[in-house]
Amino acid sequence: MQELHDAPLAPLTTFRLGGPATRLVTATTDDEVIAAVREADATGTPLLIIGGGSNLVIGDKGFDGTALRIATRGLEFSGPSRTTLELAAGEVWTDAVARTVAAGLAGIECLAGIPGSAGATPIQNVGAYGQEVSSTITEVIAYDRRSGETVTVPNADCAFSYRHSRFKQDPERYVVLRVRFQLEDAGGLSAPLKYAETARALGVEAGDRVPAAAAREAVLKLRAGKGMVLDPEDxxxxxxxxxxxxxxxxxxxxxxxxxxxxxxxxxxxxxxxxxxxxxxxxxxxxxxxxxxxxxxxxxxxxxxxxxxxxxxxxxxxxxxxxxxxxxxxxxxxxxxxxxxxxxxxxxxxxxxxx
Ligand SMILES: Cc1cc2nc3c(=O)[nH]c(=O)nc-3n(C[C@H](O)[C@H](O)[C@H](O)COP(=O)(O)OP(=O)(O)OC[C@H]3O[C@@H](n4cnc5c(N)ncnc54)[C@H](O)[C@@H]3O)c2cc1C
Missing domain, CATH: 3.90.78.10 (UDP-N-acetylenolpyruvoylglucosamine reductase, C-terminal domain)
Structure with missing residues (x-):
């Protein structure tokens, strides 16, 4: 577990804004995440969880407490047809999407290009171009700061809605460790395209399926044209x-x-x-x-x-x-x-x- 003091937080955010944290801890395993959270809670130290920093506006004065950067790794397909996906919270979301498309699976291909970590996706139920993670997440494995236990929250208990969830509702309670998804093996095709703009870009009708790789690429192109794919030069x-x-x-x-x-x-x-x-x-x-x-x-x-x-x-x-x-x-x-x-x-x- 890496630990820094008076550490700048701006470089950890996509806005490149915000003052320093009193202490910045980087955790690379679930056990390190839990240990850092337990320590902060036991000492009454304010805690800020940071994934990719792509949905954070940190004040110029910074954060007086422990900022915990989640840098865990893990991506695993399982199940009889290998359509179940488990991601560690620190996995880079857009890379994970690319891996699912390369594996010929459908369900999150239109969420390509969304910056940040897999663990943050359930927080605001990320969505774009006709897909939301609430449609494919089956379970969220989280550390519950209230009970001090690791819990498995099934989709039905996540209270997902538009850019919202129980995790966003109660930000002091859960630290997401892993997220499980049920994807679809549609023979390399995408899920039916729900978004008219994506269908138009691919020359098909809304509701049609196209190769999942083509859907991903079309979304990335549309997003780049709107400045919605990270580019340090832009x-x-x-x-x-x-x-x-x-x-x-x-x-x-x-x-x-x-x-x-x-x-x-x-x-x-x-x-x-x-x-x-x-x-x-x-x-x-x-x-x-x-x-x-x-x-x-x-x-x-x-x-x-x-x-x-x-x-x-x-x-x-x-x-x-x-x-x-x-x-x-x-x-x-x-x-x-x-x-x-x-x-x-x-x-x-x-x-x-x-
Ligand atoms: C160019 C650009 C395009 C974007 N496009 C989209 C889009 O199309 N759709 C969309 O929905 N969003 C979009 N976003 C917003 C953002 O990428 C997502 O909300 C993303 O899921 C945030 O992930 P993160 O890891 O960067 O979270 P952070 O910014 O690090 O954190 C966001 C919040 O989640 C909490 N958090 C992070 N990880 C965890 C964890 N493991 N456990 C508990 N809490 C945690 C943090 O404490 C914080 O409250 C975009 C952002 C940018 C910069």
């Missing part, structure tokens, strides 16, 4: 991906929003609206931001909106976390003033809030 990717979640509105809230939008932009205006269950409507945060006047590349300071995607706030190289938060607050206030909808940040904030 400041558009010095981000946390989407900074805001898509708002989910009640029917009454949506009606009020629609009236505001038509009033502002003309009677023909039809903001994106997708059924989100129980009479709820999901609209698009990117649409709201753009129509409120925050277009691609918005900003003059060291933190700006990506030049490739309205939903990504980015560090142009010399930003501080306060610069980023000032931009985020400006966007939230502008969208609220224009449409009466309050945007909620997707990344986890540490020592700061919007």
């Amino acid at each position: 400041h558009d990717t010095w981000s946390a991906g989407s900074f805001f979640t898509n708002p989910i509105l009640t029917a009454a809230e949506y009606a009020a929003f629609l009236a505001r939008a038509q009033d502002r932009l003309g009677p023909q205006t039809a903001p994106p609206a997708f059924p989100a269950g129980e009479g709820l409507v999901k609209t698009s945060a990117a649409w709201l931001i753009d129509k409120a006047g925050f277009t691609k590349g918005y900003g003059t300071g060291p933190a700006r909106i990506s030049t490739k995607h309205t939903l990504a706030l980015t560090n142009r190289g010399a930003a501080t976390t306060e610069d980023l938060l000032a931009l985020a607050r400006e966007v939230v206030a502008g969208v609220h003033a224009a449409f009466g909808v309050t945007l909620v940040n997707e990344p986890v904030t540490v020592g700061v809030s919007l």
